[in-house]
Amino acid sequence: MKLTVNGKVESVDALTLRDYLAHTELVDKRIAVEFNGEIVPKSIFSETLLQDGDVVEIVHAIGGG
Amino acid sequence: MSNTLKVGSYTFKSRLLVGTGKYKNLDETGRAIVASGADVVTMAVRRTNLGQHPSEPNLLDVISSSKYTLLPNTAGCHTADDAVRTCRLARELLDGHRLVKLEVISKSRTLYPDVVETLSAAQTLVKEGFEVMVYTSDDPLIAIELEKIGCVAVMPLGAPIGSGLGLQNPYNIQEILDQLSVPVIVDAGVGTASDATVAMELGCDGVLMNTAIAEAQDPIKMAEAMRLAITSGRLAFEAGRMPRKRYADASSPEAGLIK
Numbered sequence: 142m143k144l145t146v147n148g149k150v151e152s153v154d155a156l157t158l159r160d161y162l163a164h165t166e167l168v169d170k171r172i173a174v175e176f177n178g179e180i181v182p183k184s185i186f187s188e189t190l191l192q193d194g195d196v197v198e199i200v201h202a203i204g205g206g
Numbered sequence: 207m208s209n210t211l212k213v214g215s216y217t218f219k220s221r222l223l224v225g226t227g228k229y230k231n232l233d234e235t236g237r238a239i240v241a242s243g244a245d246v247v248t249m250a251v252r253r254t255n256l257g258q259h260p261s262e263p264n265l266l267d268v269i270s271s272s273k274y275t276l277l278p279n280t281a282g283c284h285t286a287d288d289a290v291r292t293c294r295l296a297r298e299l300l301d302g303h304r305l306v307k308l309e310v311i312s313k314s315r316t317l318y319p320d321v322v323e324t325l326s327a328a329q330t331l332v333k334e335g336f337e338v339m340v341y342t343s344d345d346p347l348i349a350i351e352l353e354k355i356g357c358v359a360v361m362p363l364g365a366p367i368g369s370g371l372g373l374q375n376p377y378n379i380q381e382i383l384d385q386l387s388v389p390v391i392v393d394a395g396v397g398t399a400s401d402a403t404v405a406m407e408l409g410c411d412g413v414l415m416n417t418a419i420a421e422a423q424d425p426i427k428m429a430e431a432m433r434l435a436i437t438s439g440r441l442a443f444e445a446g447r448m449p450r451k452r453y454a455d456a457s458s459p460e461a462g463l464i465k
Contacts, residue, residue, distance in 0.1 A: 201254045202278070
């Protein structure tokens with residue numbers, strides 16, 4: 142299955158959003174996730190099923206003015 | 207009390223708001239913030255670098271949300287849609303936090319605010335329950351419009367972002383101060399302590415700065431200078447300056463001079 146994550150197409154072998162984030166070691170980090178244009182609260186990462194073509198944005202805080 | 211800054215539902219002790227960009231490292235960032243005495247600290251929201259240094263220290267580990275009020279910005283957004291998406295992500299990232307710094311900037315070398323997109327994003331964000339502190343040009347009409355929309359603070363630029371030129375149009379800032387009831391915070395353009403003092407002496411409610419501190423030769427010392435500059439500018443404003451005169455007015459009395 143192919144996902145677009147932060148603008149890059151990736152081949153992914155994961156059932157849920159939580160599985161994917163666990164694989165990237167980001168699951169316990171201070172991140173926020175937008176899934177197909179909608180914010181996904183952390184509490185439902187494990188209920189969010191992935192499908193081919195899903196678009197995911199994963200963000201964190203960095204320095205800025 | 208006159209020495210607190212009230213923005214929406216928040217009250218801050220310091221009238222200096224600082225950014226976290228352009229520092230050498232997170233340690234320097236942390237020390238500069240402490241020296242500045244600021245309560246409000248801005249941050250940006252960016253895509254994570256997938257697969258790169260997952261254990262790297264995070265800005266949110268250095269700047270504790272129990273000590274500081276984090277102010278996520280929409281820096282780099284060129285459209286209202288992107289700015290709104292960024293604020294929604296920031297709210298999720300910061301566990302429901304509603305205070306945001308809205309900035310929609312042009313792609314030009316001035317990084318001037320795109321006020322058309324800014325007005326549109328402000329409307330959406332206010333409707334969605336955000337408390338919006340908005341970066342804008344020093345145009346008094348746009349400032350009034352942003353207040354009408356419901357922004358909790360209006361933040362006109364003193365000069366272009368990162369330019370360090372100081373307040374270029376104090377008359378426009380003064381006009382904005384005269385017209386608005388929400389806090390007016392000069393955001394961008396300050397280069398050194400006296401620039402911050404000038405803004406405060408005009409009656410601005412605060413100053414937001416990043417580059418002036420981060421790109422000083424000694425950022426920690428400059429952060430302290432800015433803390434003092436904001437305090438003295440505010441005190442001078444509250445004290446009320448003497449009128450300007452075109453000619454001298456002797457300080458020592460004429461009477462009693464020896465002959």
